[in-house]
Amino acid sequence: MDVIVIGGGIVGVATAYQLRTAGHRVCVVERHATVAQGATYGHGGIVLPTPLDAWFGPTFLGNRRGVVYRPGLKSSARRFARRLAQLQAPEAFRDQWLRLRPLVELSREAIASIEAGFHLEFEQREGVLHVTRQPREWEQVQSALDLLREFEMHHHVLSASECADIEHSVPAEPAFAGGVLFPRERTANCPLFTKLVKQVLDEQGGVQFLFGRAVEAIRLENQRAAVELAPAEGERKSAREVDVISCDAVVVAAGAGSAPLLEQFGLSLPLHPIRMLSLTAPIAYEECTPHLTVVDSIRRVSMTRMNQRIRVAGAAVLQPERELAKPLAEPLAEAGAALLAQATHDWIPGAAKISAAHEWEGLRLLSPDGLPVVGNAVHPRLFVNFGHGPAGWGLACGSAKVIADLVSGTTPSVPHDTLSALRAERFAN
Missing domain, CATH: 3.50.50.60 (FAD/NAD(P)-binding domain)
Incomplete structure (x- = not known):
């Protein structure tokens, strides 16, 4: 055909x-x-989602820490957020992950076939470490951890000190609630x-x-x-x-x-277009760069080394559809960039030269389920x-x-x- x-x-x-x-x-x-x-072009690099990465469930829009959220009271963006919030309950989250999981596994097989068949090198890197700051936020991720255990997905639940021992770029102080290591999950250069x-x-x-x-x-x-x-x-x-x-x-x-x-x-x-931001910054100090991808689980910001640069991605800007055709307003752009910069300061201090970062923004279409x-x-x-x-x-x-x-x-x-x-x-x- x-x-x-x-x-x-x-x-x-x-x-x-x-x-x-x-x-x-x-x-x-x-x-x-x-x-x-x-x-x-501006993708953060995580190849396949785990229950901690899926854009539905208990950590998405729950506290809006990772969302620059500016919809009107009656806007399509607010209606969209309300529908997606219905999946925050553990049972609804589990049911939806059950539907997505076969596609994740099929995708894993398809990538492996392409990668092995043509010996492609696209900056693949194993190891993703999710970190969570506050104890109350750690409670939010428990339903995702339940799914990891139920489906026997390879992971390790770590204390703050264990996170710092495994990933030297993550500071043990100030103390944080804990982390989850996925040693076999990968990041790579999507473009x-x-x-x-x-x-x-x-x-x-x-x-x-x-x-x-x-x-x-x-x-x-x-x-x-x-x-x-x-x-x-x-x-x-x-x-x-x-x-x-x-x-x-x-x-x-x-x-x-x-x-x-x-x-x-x-x-x-x-479906609603959501504006995503990323920063690509040169490495500031080699000794501070992460060897794992570090993800702020609540802010939903990923920090990945890609050769001699750090890609920091996340900072979703949720806006009414009528505003998406316009350039992003300066206050929103500044708020998004500040969110990404703060994540690097908190979790991989000294790794990225944010002042020299290349900024990117683009629209990704997200469904209400x-x-x-x-x-x-x-x-x-x-x-x-x-x-x-x-x-x-x-x-x-x-x-x-x-x-x-x-x-x-x-x-x-x-x-x-x-x-x-x-x-x-x-x-x-």
Whole structure:
């Protein structure tokens, strides 16, 4: 089949890879000049989420310490936050993790296959240490620890002194409540991985990349599908001169740009774009740099060494949708940068030269139940793959495999309950 994938971030490129592996011909349409230029570019690096990383459950929005939160009283952002808060109860959190977990494990297998098959090096680093400051906040993470024990996920619960012994960059004073070490979980360079997979596809053939073009609309018919392209920069065309690419199926994997493409079919999803910030700073003092990734579990800020720099990511800015098209207001940008800088000062003092940091911000689409939107939607020739949120870029590799199976008419290897939980139509229930 000929398949068009809309979006050249990690999700779109991973989808193209899995579709090509399944024997399809693929065209990836991306509005930027190359891959990994949108939300993929500033990712914090955590490859796959654990119950402590999932963007639902007891530590998300509960105290808003990691969220620069400025919605109006009646805004869509506040309604979105209320829906997500319903998953904070331990039983609801457990049920939702049960739905997500098969996708996490499928993603782990998909990444391992790509990594081993092509001997890719993308700054992989083992070991993630979650740390929690206050005893009352430690209580918040207990339901996540219960899930780690129930599903026998490899981890170690540590005291403050044990955290400092294992990770020398974390100061034992002032005292903090404790930490959780995941010795086998990894961080890696997401945009580098995306570019390396594109390189593999370029060498193998069968995948075309069309850069600098945005998709204006999708056409769906019984026998074929097509996408209408906006004019390239500098081009002027009349309404009769629209560029159209025909195909057998379309996969929408355009992140925050996905929703407008689906609204033409009457599919309005309650997902909300959330603005994420990151700092990439040069190393200040080598002896202070962490060898593990350190995550402030409550602020949801990750601090990862990437070669000769430190990537500090988190600081979600939750705003009404009408404000997302504008540049981030200076007070909010300053508040977000201050949150990231404070986390580095608290947990890895002396490691990062924050004054010389490169600042980044980008939109990531988050669903009100914390799960991505993956599967067939509206029409037999239309598929969707977006809404993975900030917690783990590796989920894209598993959801891409699900999409490739569905396009091929093969039953995906994840349980039916998980497939149902990922469908776009779930929000109509």
